[in-house]
Amino acid sequence: MNIVDSSCWLEYFAGSNVGEQVASVVQATSDLVVPAITLYEVFKKLLIELDEDRALLAVAHMKQGQVVSLDGDMAIYAAKLGRDLGLAMADSTIYATAQRLGCTLWTQDAHFRSLSGVRYFEKGKSV
Numbered sequence: 001m002n003i004v005d006s007s008c009w010l011e012y013f014a015g016s017n018v019g020e021q022v023a024s025v026v027q028a029t030s031d032l033v034v035p036a037i038t039l040y041e042v043f044k045k046l047l048i049e050l051d052e053d054r055a056l057l058a059v060a061h062m063k064q065g066q067v068v069s070l071d072g073d074m075a076i077y078a079a080k081l082g083r084d085l086g087l088a089m090a091d092s093t094i095y096a097t098a099q100r101l102g103c104t105l106w107t108q109d110a111h112f113r114s115l116s117g118v119r120y121f122e123k124g125k126s127v
Helices: 006-014 017-027 036-049 052-062 072-085 089-101
Strands: 002-004 032-035 066-068 104-107 118-120
Touching (some): 002 089, 006 036, 036 052, 089 104
Parallel strands (some): 104 118
């Protein structure tokens, strides 16, 4: 199972080198977990930078994976991880979802780089 962070989703929709590298993960929707907070982040960014129609198309693709809502137990687990790892709310929620469900997290966010279960891509470079 895989979780694609907002940074890699945006690269995928932009057709960048990193986007091409995560394409097989994004397209394997039966193995794709999508934290609801990722829908928020991607939709908002595309809504601001492009338009609502393209933002809606993007999240429609994302919703082909298994969307995971933030419930009370996950919120508490994410808060503990956030405290222990120094992660902000959205990042700790995404990482907590990956850890709880045994997913690989695909990301370009450097604060995830050294964490277990993470496939990290340096911004501006291909791996």
